[in-house]
Amino acid sequence: MKKVKLSLGDRSYSILVSKGLIKDICKYTSSFFPGKKVLVVSDTTVGRLYGINCVEALRKGGMISEIINVPVGEKSKSIEQLDKIFNKLSRLKVGREDGIIALGGGVVGDLAGLAAATFLRGISLVQVPTTLLSQVDSSVGGKTAINTIYGKNLVGSFFQPRVVLCDLETMFSLRQREFRNGLAEVVKHAVIRDESFFDFLEKNTSKILNRDSRSLEKIVFRNCRIKGDVVEIDETERGLRQILNFGHTLGHALESLFGFSKKLLHGEAVSIGMSAVAQMSFSAGFCEKEDVNRLQKLLTSFKLPIKLQKAPSLREVKRYVLHDKKVRDGKPKFVILKKIGNVESGIELNSQLWSASIEGKLV
Ligand SMILES: NC(=O)c1ccc[n+]([C@@H]2O[C@H](COP(=O)([O-])OP(=O)(O)OC[C@H]3O[C@@H](n4cnc5c(N)ncnc54)[C@H](O)[C@@H]3O)[C@@H](O)[C@H]2O)c1
Ligand SMILES: [Zn+2]
DSSP, rough: EEEEEOEEETOOOOEEEETTTTHHHHHHHHGGGTEEEEEEEEHHHHHHIIHHHHHHHHHHTOOEEEEEEEEESSSSHHHHHHHHHHHHHHHTTTTTTOOEEEEHHHHHHHHHHHHHHHHGGGOEEEEEEOOOHOOOOOOTSSSEEETTTEEEEEEEEOOOOOOEEEEGGGGGSSOOHHHHHHHHHHHHHHHOOOHHHHHHHHHTHHHHTTHHHHHHOOOOOOOHHHHHHHHHHHSSSGGGGGGGGGTTHHHHHHHHHHTOOSSOOOHHHHHHHHHHHHHHHHHHHHHHHHHHHHHHHHHHHOOOOOSSOOOOOOOHHHHHHHSTTOOTTOOOOOEEEETEEEEEEEEEEEEEGGHHHHTOOOO
């Protein structure tokens, strides 16, 4: 088993990475729920695959546990589903000594996280991420949120879990496209902080795509450490944490343009966004062409897209970029590439280059 410790004062916690954690869930979580009541929040797919075993394991360990399965997909990050969770918690008479286990991908993690952050002004939360994206990214760092009709993640809070359990066994039931979706964030973490990890990814692409157990353990562990290091320094995104948005400025705009649909998954949009910003970084003289080539080659070998055949018009891209909640004074700031393993946030880039970079025409 590998362990990443996050030092955040009285909000410190560990991330455990291993196979078979769900089976032994009581061992790793019961101390956080002295009142013995736990609501497992999942979605209908993950609930069917792992929820029943999870609840049974909790009950065997003497906990009083129930499960609520929200519908699969982004739409569940809503006030309606949050309300359903609050009602279920109330019916179960969940108190301050009890808590929530979020069992699922980033959707469940964000929704259940917000429920835990707000019910009774905060009850214990355990994250059990089951997609690669949630194991390497969304379950680490304490961001929770739901969407409103005005935009994504508009209502949320920073709320750290008591422990994160990355059960590697859950990786084997993921569809290949969902798995690759998470690899985009894996590449991102390597690019922003760790060239030797980037080398490892380059040398082990086929093992990783085949979900070799040791490679999986290594990538989940390294990613949690990289993101954890950034979060330890800047928990609430006032400075350094912004580098985690590498590839996300244009990525988010593309996701919005595609209506957050299955046509373009988050990781796929981020992959195009990373490739685009790397090209612009080269054009603006921040990095070498070789760095852009390496990044694009790695993304391609993970079968991730690095461009759109036809980019949306500049007007359209601008509309979505400027709509991003992180944009202030109408001037979007990018995280640019300096070299593999090193990026810089807060840089303006010429908007005339945006569309061409999305089409892969700059380098
Ligand atoms: N909080 C953060 O810091 C943060 C960071 C990045 C992304 N996010 C959020 O995460 C969400 C995306 O997360 P996601 O990509 O995990 O999507 P998701 O939660 O929708 O899961 C993707 C699909 O995989 C299925 N699934 C999950 N685990 C499975 C398993 N083990 N086997 C088979 N199928 C499984 C789900 O049912 C779903 O259909 C977005 O809402 C995004 O905003 C949050
Ligand atoms: Zn992301």
